[in-house]
Amino acid sequence: MTRGPLAIVGAGPTGALLAILLERRGLATTLYDARPDPRGHAGDAGRSINLALADRGLHALEQAGVLPALADALMPMRGRMIHARDGGQSLQPYGQRAREVIYSVSRHRLNQVLLEVAAAEGATLEFNHRLEDLDFTKGTARLRHVGRARDGAEAPERTVALQPLLAADGAGSVARRRMAALGLIAAREVDLAHGYKELTVPSGIGGAPLLAADALHIWPRGNFMLIALPNADGSFTATLFLANQGAPRFAALDTPGAIEDFLQREFPDACALMPDRLREFETHPTGFLGTVYADGWHADQVCLLGDAAHAIVPFHGQGMNCCFEDCMTFAACLDRDGALDDPQWPRVFAAFFAERKANTDAIAAMAIDNYLEMRERVADPRFMLQQTLALELERRHPGRFIPRYAMVMFHHEIPYATAQARGAVQARLLADLTDGIGDLGGVDFDLARSVIERDLPLIDVAGQA
Numbered sequence: 001m002t003r004g005p006l007a008i009v010g011a012g013p014t015g016a017l018l019a020i021l022l023e024r025r026g027l028a029t030t031l032y033d034a035r036p037d038p039r040g041h042a043g044d045a046g047r048s049i050n051l052a053l054a055d056r057g058l059h060a061l062e063q064a065g066v067l068p069a070l071a072d073a074l075m076p077m078r079g080r081m082i083h084a085r086d087g088g089q090s091l092q093p094y095g096q097r098a099r100e101v102i103y104s105v106s107r108h109r110l111n112q113v114l115l116e117v118a119a120a121e122g123a124t125l126e127f128n129h130r131l132e133d134l135d136f137t138k139g140t141a142r143l144r145h146v147g148r149a150r151d152g153a154e155a156p157e158r159t160v161a162l163q164p165l166l167a168a169d170g171a172g173s174v175a176r177r178r179m180a181a182l183g184l185i186a187a188r189e190v191d192l193a194h195g196y197k198e199l200t201v202p203s204g205i206g207g208a209p210l211l212a213a214d215a216l217h218i219w220p221r222g223n224f225m226l227i228a229l230p231n232a233d234g235s236f237t238a239t240l241f242l243a244n245q246g247a248p249r250f251a252a253l254d255t256p257g258a259i260e261d262f263l264q265r266e267f268p269d270a271c272a273l274m275p276d277r278l279r280e281f282e283t284h285p286t287g288f289l290g291t292v293y294a295d296g297w298h299a300d301q302v303c304l305l306g307d308a309a310h311a312i313v314p315f316h317g318q319g320m321n322c323c324f325e326d327c328m329t330f331a332a333c334l335d336r337d338g339a340l341d342d343p344q345w346p347r348v349f350a351a352f353f354a355e356r357k358a359n360t361d362a363i364a365a366m367a368i369d370n371y372l373e374m375r376e377r378v379a380d381p382r383f384m385l386q387q388t389l390a391l392e393l394e395r396r397h398p399g400r401f402i403p404r405y406a407m408v409m410f411h412h413e414i415p416y417a418t419a420q421a422r423g424a425v426q427a428r429l430l431a432d433l434t435d436g437i438g439d440l441g442g443v444d445f446d447l448a449r450s451v452i453e454r455d456l457p458l459i460d461v462a463g464q465a
């Protein structure tokens, strides 16, 4: 049995940032991942898959000192560019301040940088090692080497002590499923009825972007949508979100003719920018989406973090941001426990769960809400009026009225649960104020003031003055 450093399973964004934070506290870590080492190569068959990084993630990366190494990979996006059926485009800004932008970043590059920093801090990295089982009676984890050893022999299993083991093994977490099967925690995986497919908008001549490079592009089509995020090389990664049942649905797009008819009918302007769409559609996997709800994240010496504990649907662009926030909270709980030479892990785990659970439940719900907003509401004139009014109320009542999107994306100092609760008050107010009116001229700002001053206490947040 291997004894020694504490084990982190999963070297994705959560595991890698966690290793950095723990190493900095003098705790030796070994990161195990089932995949090969992503450092030193271009990534998934040259595909450029990106993620939206917002204030919560940026703040964590800044605190961990990782941000400077990523600076050249961050593509600012200042709003949503809405693509109507007739090809018209309109920008809906994310906020009214210069700092209210989000960033597109390559998933592969981000993971490489985090792992480089983790290794430089002293973490041991063990790739091609898959967690297979946890034995709480013996206090051990069983890992198997993926593939064969260099001499061609079947690689041996490895047993690692739970002293402790931090499981950051993603949405399909083996650790979570094992803990749930043993009755140590209760966990549910709730599938979304929609899946996704990634496509590419390549760059034009000389690497010039073919869409506005400072926006997140959305083709909202009611029950489905296409989005595209910019990459540093001038290309865009487009993602089609579509139902698994009903019409249209992925399963019905099963011939070149059906795929082409659908894409040309719904997104003719995007088709003109995606010459390889048919091959990509046929060869790229259809991804599943879902939410993980766990009523406990820890048992004995094992604790779940990141997607393993609370995977969410991607429509708020917050999954990874939330995972990074987990890492910061975990480190803060460890610091508060005050015994870095002999941490009382069960106590640290309990404090971490108590602090995070309400917040991860809140972002899970808001991420589901945001799907409806992106695929349908962004094209609705009343929604657009409410967005404009929200920005006006924010201008008139700084620190009291902050649009929910801004609370989630631009204010790491506002917990998700607070954003959700204040967002519900604001949504009711916006609905009341825009009932039966066509523009801001008809808004009863006195009523707005009285509700805001009564129901939305002043909060101290960055950049609101």
Ligand SMILES: Cc1cc2nc3c(=O)[nH]c(=O)nc-3n(C[C@H](O)[C@H](O)[C@H](O)COP(=O)(O)OP(=O)(O)OC[C@H]3O[C@@H](n4cnc5c(N)ncnc54)[C@H](O)[C@@H]3O)c2cc1C
Pocket: 009, 010, 011, 012, 013, 014, 015, 032, 033, 034, 035, 050, 051, 052, 053, 129, 130, 131, 132, 168, 169, 170, 171, 172, 173, 174, 196, 239, 287, 305, 306, 307, 308, 314, 316, 317, 318, 319, 320, 321, 322, 323
């Ligand atoms: C389509 C899509 C778009 C998204 N867009 C965004 C976005 O714009 N912004 C955002 O913030 N978030 C986004 N997310 C969410 C984000 O990808 C996740 O929240 C984030 O990757 C979770 O990080 P993690 O390290 O917890 O898990 P993962 O990224 O899943 O990493 C888990 C790691 O564990 C390893 N592993 C798994 N099982 C085992 C095992 N048994 N043994 C050993 N290793 C194992 C895997 O190889 C992997 O390296 C998106 C997700 C999807 C699906």
